[in-house]
Amino acid sequence: MITPLHEEIATRHGTPAFVYDLDAVRRAHADLVAALPRPSTVYYSVKANPHPQIIALLHALGCEAEVSSTGEIDAALGAGVPPEAVLLTGPAKTPETVAHALSRGVTRFSVDSPDDLARVDDLAGRAGVEARCALRVNADEPVPGAGLSMTGTSSQFGADLSWVLAETPRFTGFGHARVTGLHLYMGTNLTDEKDLLAQFEVGIGIAEKLAVLFPDLAEIDLGGGFGLPYARAGERPRFTGLAAALEALLDDRLPAWRDGAPRVSFESGRYLVGDCGVLLSRVVDVKDSKGTRYVLLDTGVHHLGGMSGLRRIPSISADVLTGDENEDASTDAGKDEAEDERVTVAGPLCTPLDVLARGARLPNTGIGDLVSVPNAGAYGPTAGLLAFLGHPAPAEAVVDGGRLESASRLHVTRNPL
Known part of the structure; x- marks a missing residue:
């Protein structure tokens, strides 16, 4: 579920962003x-x-x-x-x-x-x-x-x-x-x-x-x-x-x-x-390729799933939720297929392995929309591939009692020996 507080965090601190409650x-x-x-x-x-x-x-x-x-x-x-x-x-x-x-x-x-x-x-x-x-x-x-x-x-x-x-x-x-x-x-x-x-x-x-x-x-x-x-x-x-x-x-x-x-x-x-965490992300691009519709996010396997994205451990298949539905966006077969827009959700990495979900339902998703991945409070940034391709680490925000308590970001640096 995307809440008004999530919207505020994404606006103030950017995306991708992990939010821990x-x-x-x-x-x-x-x-x-x-x-x-x-x-x-x-x-x-x-x-x-x-x-x-x-x-x-x-x-x-x-x-x-x-x-x-x-x-x-x-x-x-x-x-x-x-x-x-x-x-x-x-x-x-x-x-x-x-x-x-x-x-x-x-x-x-x-x-x-x-x-x-x-x-x-x-x-x-x-x-x-x-x-x-x-x-x-x-x-x-x-x-x-x-x-x-x-x-x-x-x-x-x-x-x-x-x-x-x-x-x-x-x-x-x-x-x-x-x-x-x-x-x-x-x-x-x-x-x-x-x-x-x-x-x-x-x-x-x-x-x-x-x-x-x-x-x-x-x-x-x-x-x-x-x-x-x-x-x-x-x-x-x-x-x-x-x-x-x-x-x-x-x-x-x-x-x-x-x-x-x-x-x-x-x-x-x-x-x-x-279950204390959600990963917030923005849609950067939407396009079709040879019969498949792609929704491209500003997050990917370098932030979520880590080595699974490079097939070193079993791959993940994330649920990606929109603010409109606030429900499982990839597996609910009870919906009329005619109303669905089945898409592949991919990230920004220069590898075809950077896929978070295939066959996901993201109806009417457009560039700039905020989406979320649930149950992402464990094995986030520090289990990811933060140095791979040099993308910035996601923000990490902590909320308590419905209020934003802190926001921070990890940095990968090189120090001389």
Whole structure:
């Protein structure tokens, strides 16, 4: 839906523009907390949207921060998250990344192998601190229903469960980096409650088994994978039966969890911020080519979908909405085809791969019209190809309570070494 405030933002700050509504973030956080067992901790996965106001709000709501780079460390700390509430994750953490974290007071790490653990141990020893490490474990069985499976198959993420069981001593005995937790992220973009419960059940089973081998476990991070439509119209799912089912599983497998022994935690990025954002764009040109009508926008795959536009990950098919309809503009087959104008929506890049949607319905669209892409609060500019072809980054506006709070723009620069 294009609102008068969207019109005002587009006029004042230009397009393309991402608009993030903090009220929507609050609603998403409340829904997620209601879907999780109590007590439990939520990590905000900063990769989803590192805008400082979003990080700050989610921390104020009780979230800790999950980060995976020096830039995300600085973003979380700069937004007010204290170092003790930051967890550094990801494979191939370089010595420079680990050292940067330690220099900023971050001492919690997810580790993927004995060598990763040894690297953290060495650098923590040099810094004179103790690092608390969550061992990431790759399950020996795949998780059904995942949009992107991250366990149960050959993976760069984590240590295979069979490896940990067979060679447990390789993951213990470090003087400055102790395994005090497990990191059990299984998959992403799960929208079916049964699939979410199935993956968490696998994780809880692994935790029950490894708790015998790692008696000092203080935290079980069961990951996330809470799904949401991306760049398409649709409601954020509510997982109304998940909390009770998870509490029953935890009571059975890890009976001291209610007393925080261990603490149970979850991660979320897309679910918390995905539906807070819309991408506003202007129509720059409309033309016909060999039987196809094209609507050309001032945004494209460099802003939305990132590498998917270059076929490095599955391509997106965005819903593009007009101010007149404020409804799904690409898939509503209930309309009379005679009233429709089916078009291909493309962007400004010098590549035929810069297509946001084919067969979209944009009736009576003309040059200068404002259109929007819904559910675009996650994986926007920082997941895009901002340096490709050198187009300016889109504006990013934050609204709260129906008022514009801030507007800013990222810049890609080159600095001498």
